[in-house]
Amino acid sequence: MKIYVRGSLRWLYPGMRVKRWVLLSLLGMALFVIGLLVVIGKEQIGQIYYLFPRQAPANYVLVGLFLLLGSAAFAVGVSRLVKSIISAVAPKRDGKASDLIYRTRILERGPRVVAMGGGTGLSTLLRGLKETTSNITAIVAVMDDGGSSGRLRAELDVLPPGDVRNCVIALAENEQRMARLFQHRFRAETSDLAGHSLGNLLLVGMEQATGGFDRAIEEMSNILNIRGKVLPATLTKTHLQAQMEDDKWVEGETRITADPRPIKRMTLSAAEVHPYQRAIEAINQADLILLGPGSLFTSIIPNLLVDGIAEAVEQAAAEKLYVANLMTQPGETEGFTLMDHLDTLAEYVDLSKFDGIIVNTSMPEGDLLTNYRQQSAEPIEDVIDEKNKYGIRVIRANLLETVELEGKLTMKHDPRALAQVIARSRAFSHTITG
Numbered sequence: 001m002k003i004y005v006r007g008s009l010r011w012l013y014p015g016m017r018v019k020r021w022v023l024l025s026l027l028g029m030a031l032f033v034i035g036l037l038v039v040i041g042k043e044q045i046g047q048i049y050y051l052f053p054r055q056a057p058a059n060y061v062l063v064g065l066f067l068l069l070g071s072a073a074f075a076v077g078v079s080r081l082v083k084s085i086i087s088a089v090a091p092k093r094d095g096k097a098s099d100l101i102y103r104t105r106i107l108e109r110g111p112r113v114v115a116m117g118g119g120t121g122l123s124t125l126l127r128g129l130k131e132t133t134s135n136i137t138a139i140v141a142v143m144d145d146g147g148s149s150g151r152l153r154a155e156l157d158v159l160p161p162g163d164v165r166n167c168v169i170a171l172a173e174n175e176q177r178m179a180r181l182f183q184h185r186f187r188a189e190t191s192d193l194a195g196h197s198l199g200n201l202l203l204v205g206m207e208q209a210t211g212g213f214d215r216a217i218e219e220m221s222n223i224l225n226i227r228g229k230v231l232p233a234t235l236t237k238t239h240l241q242a243q244m245e246d247d248k249w250v251e252g253e254t255r256i257t258a259d260p261r262p263i264k265r266m267t268l269s270a271a272e273v274h275p276y277q278r279a280i281e282a283i284n285q286a287d288l289i290l291l292g293p294g295s296l297f298t299s300i301i302p303n304l305l306v307d308g309i310a311e312a313v314e315q316a317a318a319e320k321l322y323v324a325n326l327m328t329q330p331g332e333t334e335g336f337t338l339m340d341h342l343d344t345l346a347e348y349v350d351l352s353k354f355d356g357i358i359v360n361t362s363m364p365e366g367d368l369l370t371n372y373r374q375q376s377a378e379p380i381e382d383v384i385d386e387k388n389k390y391g392i393r394v395i396r397a398n399l400l401e402t403v404e405l406e407g408k409l410t411m412k413h414d415p416r417a418l419a420q421v422i423a424r425s426r427a428f429s430h431t432i433t434g
Contacts, residue, residue: 024080028073035067107134107227111287111427114139114318116233116303118163120412121294123170125323126228128415129290130171132423136228137282138167139309141302142213143240143268146254148185148196152204159213159237161203163299164230168217169199171226178224214276231279234306238270240298253298257331263297266348268305275308283309286318288427291349293323293413296341297332304348313349319427320354322392323418326400326411330376337381342390356393357384358421360413362400368409397421 110133115125118141126138142159144150149160165182172178182199193201199220206216217230241251244261251269283289291313294300304310313320322345328336336344338359342351363379364372372378386394399421401414422428 022077025074025077028070028075028077030070032067032070032074035064035070107132110135112282112285113137113288113290113422113427114282114286115290116300116309116313117141117292117294118144118299118302119294120166121292121299121323121325122163123166124413124415125290125293125418126167126170127175128417128419129422130227131416132419132428134227136171137279137286138171138228138230139233139279139282139303140164140167140230141299142232142234143238143253143298143302145239145252148200150254151196152200153237156204157237158204158207159232159235161200162197164217164232165197165199165203165220167230168220168224168226171221171228171230172224173227174225182224214278229282231282232276233279233303233309234273234276236270236273236306238268238273240302241267241269242297243267257295257298257329259331262334263332266297266301266305268302273306275306275312280308280312283312283316283318286316288422288425289313289316289318289320290422291320291322291345291354293325295329295332296325296336296344300345301348310349314353319425320356321395321422321425322351322354322357323413324357324359325380326360326413327372327377328380334376335378337383339383339388341380342384342388346390351390351392354390354392355426356395358395358397358399358418359384360399361396362398364400364402364411368402368411371409395421 107130112135113129113133114137115122115129116139117125122138122140126136129136140163142164144160144162145153147162149162152158153160169175169179169182182197182202184198186193186196186198203213203216203220206219207213210216210219213232213235217232221230239251240253240256241249242256242259242263243249243265244259245264246261247264248261250256250259256263292300304313322342324338324341325333328334333341338357342357345351359382361382363369369379382396384394388394397417399413399417400411401417402409402411404410
């Protein structure tokens, strides 16, 4: 009891910035009540009524002032009190109090969404999705062996942090600010740090400090105050293997994407690749499972190669949607139509268990399309019928966004437009009505 009283009295300490607004709220309430009692004019109100006899017209103005000033003072006092408390409890959160309440009260009631993939496609999806629900679990493939991630894998024998880093940043409360910091790449050409991103190094350092890659992700997620969770598909260190059209094998993501021969089949180098148990649990508990967008062979399929993940997706009661890519990818899906993408994916997961496919309808124009064609990339031809052999619904929408990266125009899925389409799914409508 003494502890409770002592804690309550702390509100009265100097510098708390709450006493003035509490007093203003109480004063406003008192003025409003007095004015209201005079208007009612009941005998039970005692002497207050006789101070302002209603027969005097001037007193109507005085009573009106009491009501007006009282309500204004109460509104200002409560508003400033809430703002003062929020600024102290969550000083690093941007935006108005109403935005904070919306994020913490409305978004947490959203459906449980599992998004699976890798590369920039998954982070783009998460960027829009976090505005519709905070119950997001991103399951990330960890087989990358290129760039900074590949160098860290080779030198320190760690899981590749790059795709995980991008997803954590995409879900961050203040994404733009964190992206500037965590995506920064060291430029000292004579140093071993050249080309490494700050976020990658932090994840690797946290893994050594905490004793596990999963715990490192959790620590970074807490630092960035993300909406949702990011989980690796597996903690097993393994590499991608591709059987090419001539039946010869290529190992490693970078070598696979650089090889011009068509890919026949994908596997993993390790004989057993156990799934991360929390990822399986998230799939089992999901209301909605999203597959893609992302590189078909090196971002999406790798998740399904992990033991038990494809089976968990097939057996889950969740609604399941596949987000189709915008363009074909050189070295992976050159010449692929939309149906070719589905036929390939069907070799690794039962697509008859899926409810729909989200397809972009807009086309790039002018120089942008020319630049992509010069890189052997084409818009994916939409040849899938409403009545298709997999029995999945086709959801078409304008999802194209053109952005400038490093002085060059490029295109990607519009995060907000994609999130709006997803928000019209059955999983979201059930949550809203429930």
